Amino acid sequence: MTNPVFLALDVPQIDAAKALAQSVGPHVGGLKLGLEFFCAHGPQGVHQIAELGLPIFLDLKLHDIPNTVASAMQSINVLKPAIVTVHASGGRAMMEDAKAAAGEQCRVVAVTMLTSLDQNDLINTGIGGTPHDHVMRLAELAEKSGLDGIVCSGQEISAVHKQWKHGFHVVPGLRLASHATGDQKRTVTPREARDNGASVLVVGRPISRAEDPAAAAREIEATL
Template structure:
């Protein structure tokens, strides 16, 4: 992959999303369309974004019984996403069925622990150990289930990469030193994540909310 940056595009208006993608397109490797985008614009919106010629990362974080997730995966195959997410906590059978139902050229990655969560959040949900303990448990399960890789924060990516060297690993929640973390609790810079073994860097607000998104994207690209 020449440029590992995927721009997170969760804008309420499809025209705004397309305009932003066109502006930064030369400086990113693809676009990430999440749940907000999919609920607002549906498959038609995904098709419109795909027409721009950038790979589409469909971040739906599927999590249900194995049969339902497999059916959902087959339903979105027509959209030809490059990457799709499922929740690794859905278990081995769910992940196996999701991968089996995915398109031939689609990478299925398991979300381990959201970057908006921290140690306190884990404890409140009854999960023991540190965030890294939880990420490593789920990464091991995702690999055993046949997924292509996982999603984790930049804090855990080095350990995951050491354990699963040939996995396809996605790091979201990235922030530049000059940017506020917002609702993200476990952040690193794009360069740090890449150096630690990230395959894909998901970047949203540092680009989409910049005064000049194209310049912001170009500057991030230059650091990689």
């Protein structure tokens, strides 16, 4: 992948989303459409963004019983996404069925631990160990389930890459050193994530909420 940066295009209005994608298109490698976008615009919205010609990362974080997730995956195959997410905590059978139901050209990656969570959140949800322990357990499970890779924070990507060297790993929640972290608790810079083995770098607000999104995208591209 020439440019590993995917813009998180979580914009409520479809015209604004298309304009933003067009303005930064030359400086990113693909577009990530998440739950907010999909709920607002549905499959038709995905088709409209796909017309711009960039790979689509459909970040739906599917998590349900295996049959339901497999059926959902079959339903979105018509959208021809390059990447789709499921939750690793859905278990091995769910991940195996998700991968079996995905399109041939679609990479299925498992979300391990959201970058908005930290140690206290694990404790409050009854999960033992550190965030690092939790991510590594789920990464191992995703690999055994036949998935293509995982989603993790930049703080775990180095260890994940060493454990699963040929996996396709996605790092979200990235911030430049000069930017505020917002609601993200476990962040690194795009360059740090890339150097430590990330295949895809998901960048949202540092680009989408910048005064000049194209300039912000160029700034990030220049650091890689």
